[in-house]
Amino acid sequence: MPTPGSTPSARRNELLERAYSYALQHGLADLSLRPLAAATGSSPRVLLYLFGSKDGLVRALLARARVDELALLDELRPGDGRSGAGLDAMAARVWEWLTAPSHRPLLTLWAEGYVRSLVDTDGPWAGFARATVDDWLGVLATAQPSDQRTTPAGRAQCTLVLAVLRGALLDLLATGDVDRTTAAVHAQLAALDPITAKPGTSA
Amino acid sequence: MPTPGSTPSARRNELLERAYSYALQHGLADLSLRPLAAATGSSPRVLLYLFGSKDGLVRALLARARVDELALLDELRPGDGRSGAGLDAMAARVWEWLTAPSHRPLLTLWAEGYVRSLVDTDGPWAGFARATVDDWLGVLATAQPSDQRTTPAGRAQCTLVLAVLRGALLDLLATGDVDRTTAAVHAQLAALDPITAKPGTSA
DNA sequence: CCATCACTGAAACAGTCGTTTCAGTGATGG
DNA sequence: CCATCACTGAAACGACTGTTTCAGTGATGG
Secondary structure, eight states: OOOOTTOOOHHHHHHHHHHHHHHHHHOSTTOOHHHHHHHHTSOHHHHHHHHSSHHHHHHHHHHHHHHHHHHHHHHHSOSSSSOTTOHHHHHHHHHHHHHOGGGHHHHHHHHHHHHHHHHOSSSTTTTHHHHHHHHHHHHHHTTSOTTTSSSHHHHHHHHHHHHHHHHHHHHHHHHOOHHHHHHHHHHHHHHHHHHHSOTTTOO | OOOOTTOOOHHHHHHHHHHHHHHHHHOSTTOOHHHHHHHHTSOHHHHHHHHSSHHHHHHHHHHHHHHHHHHHHHHHSOSSSSOTTOHHHHHHHHHHHHHOGGGHHHHHHHHHHHHHHHHOSSSTTTTHHHHHHHHHHHHHHTTSOTTTSSSHHHHHHHHHHHHHHHHHHHHHHHHOOHHHHHHHHHHHHHHHHHHHSOTTOOO
């Protein structure tokens, strides 16, 4: 019995991509094999064969969504080891990315996985929320001076920026009010600036 | 055929309370009639009779959760028509409430309904996210000077405070790190103070 | 040529879902 | 006394769930 399960394979990747775009449209909450199979031009039999189980499928989809997330994070990294353009500048770029309408399905999917992992502490979702929090705190930390990175105040800074971004995102997803949420985020970044910048290092 | 559906009734309220506490423990995502009936000492038959349908039951549970939310909001209102103690003081009180361990199940349930309503635009969840955003923005607005309440900058202020609270809450629910998230919220409130207060009115 | 390989279709499995049907309780009040 | 009321138990309905069984494809390579 081969049961590849998680082994990469041309066919598997192809179906994963189609299932991923299906999940982006329909969500993960009531994802079901037969409708998914019909939409991706396959069959429940094949999906189970290629992914081992439905849990395996969901895990693969979550991992696939995470690939998109990590791609964004890499894009945001300063690249070189230097301290980059500052926490506020990075936050502004992140918010720009978050407000792009084409990213809305991905963000909704992410929110779905996030809260689901809060309830189902086991299963495929487990640890998803925790993982994304750590991912983002890590990447935000690369934007602040290295001497702040380890201090509690520095970690609080990153936590705060992340909270603003996530909270504003939740608002945006619910209301669609880009102007109001963007104004809130920028108000925060303006207020954050004098805190982040050490005296003498501004501009 | 009576089919009370949403008519109040002693028995209905009793079962609603029990179903509510069950939902707080197990979540709403995979709520199912038979296990719920077994846990509440009733039967699927009775639940359907008293709530009309499963959607009616979920709607009742969501409304019940909203009662708890609105109770908190009323508690936060200054009471008299005056401007209260300021936006930052109110936010600090809200955060205190959010971090209370006993409120964690309610907050998780709320998060569940929130993102669910982002995906299922119809069904029992519809509009839940939007409603809570409006509720909270409304109550936060009562804490700021009346001349700021209508300006875009004032609305951005409330949006920002709400975003910080919600974002930090998401972080807290995922990581359980009360210290770090509280530090972030308080850092924000400290930075918010000089913005909110008009020059000359500070202290 | 034949074995092995990754992949697939059709059908059935046992289980759960929300809901319905039928048949009752026991209490209320005219 | 009897009708009406809110409520309930038992069982079944059809639809759906993830998963399995059996039986194949067609291509690969020794």
